[in-house]
Amino acid sequence: MVYSYASLGRILVVLPTYNEAQNLEGIVLRIRQAAPEADILIADDNSPDHTGELADALGIRDSQVYVLHRDSKEGLGKAYIAGFKWGLERRYDVFVETDADGSHQPEELPMLLAALTKADMVKGSRWMRGGRVVNWPLKRELLSRAANIWVMAAMNIPIHDATGGYNLFRADMLRKIDLLSIESRGYSFQVDMTRRVLEAGGTVAEVPIEFCERLAGESKMSNDIIKEALIKTAGWGLARRTRQIRGWLGRAGGN
Numbered sequence: 001m002v003y004s005y006a007s008l009g010r011i012l013v014v015l016p017t018y019n020e021a022q023n024l025e026g027i028v029l030r031i032r033q034a035a036p037e038a039d040i041l042i043a044d045d046n047s048p049d050h051t052g053e054l055a056d057a058l059g060i061r062d063s064q065v066y067v068l069h070r071d072s073k074e075g076l077g078k079a080y081i082a083g084f085k086w087g088l089e090r091r092y093d094v095f096v097e098t099d100a101d102g103s104h105q106p107e108e109l110p111m112l113l114a115a116l117t118k119a120d121m122v123k124g125s126r127w128m129r130g131g132r133v134v135n136w137p138l139k140r141e142l143l144s145r146a147a148n149i150w151v152m153a154a155m156n157i158p159i160h161d162a163t164g165g166y167n168l169f170r171a172d173m174l175r176k177i178d179l180l181s182i183e184s185r186g187y188s189f190q191v192d193m194t195r196r197v198l199e200a201g202g203t204v205a206e207v208p209i210e211f212c213e214r215l216a217g218e219s220k221m222s223n224d225i226i227k228e229a230l231i232k233t234a235g236w237g238l239a240r241r242t243r244q245i246r247g248w249l250g251r252a253g254g255n
Helices: 024-034 051-061 076-089 106-116 138-155 171-176 188-199 223-253
Strands: 011-017 039-044 065-069 094-097 121-125 132-134 167-170 204-208 210-212
Touching: 011 024, 011 051, 011 076, 024 039, 024 051, 024 106, 039 051, 039 076, 051 065, 065 076, 076 094, 076 171, 076 188, 094 106, 094 171, 106 121, 106 167, 106 204, 121 188, 138 188, 167 171, 167 188, 188 204
Parallel strands: 011 039, 011 094, 039 065, 121 204, 132 210
Antiparallel strands: 094 167, 121 167
């Protein structure tokens, strides 16, 4: 199927890396083949396995591959924010979040870009009808499903896969969000960005995707990341409900 998204303008794929030397070259090649118009920014957190040096070599060979070297590992959220800032300064129109580990399929990028022509943010969804996971341990699947049920209940947002990391944004929407105020470091960053888009009045479209277990290397998931996500979503949910109650009381008082 041919997808149309030329009207979106300049596209930047932000690819955070930490110890992804085994996966990086293959993923970059697949992204370039799937969406030749898109530039790629590899944001490397000073990987001990020399991912940064490999990224530099890829950038020398391909003028559409750029590298942002960061001093240390600060978490997924900080890497994406640094990538967004870099791209906004260079006037890109669309930003893509994806992983370097092969879990997000580059071949699905044109489909997601086409969906962005009618939305401010697009989320690749594992847990909506048509989405699926491949080769994932049952424990991880149950954890992810439970986390998204928790987010929907705690925050009252109509998103099936708020924690998913295959996300696209229009630059105009990112400019409405105070990126520098975001403190989320791990996967709670994805929930944070989703809620901020919704609170800014943006439209969020979900598109079913196939999510696969990483090709090589070790998962970055940890107990600290899970704890951060649970605590932050509970706080955001409470704040959201408090604002809703105040709004209801204000309208009732005006009657």
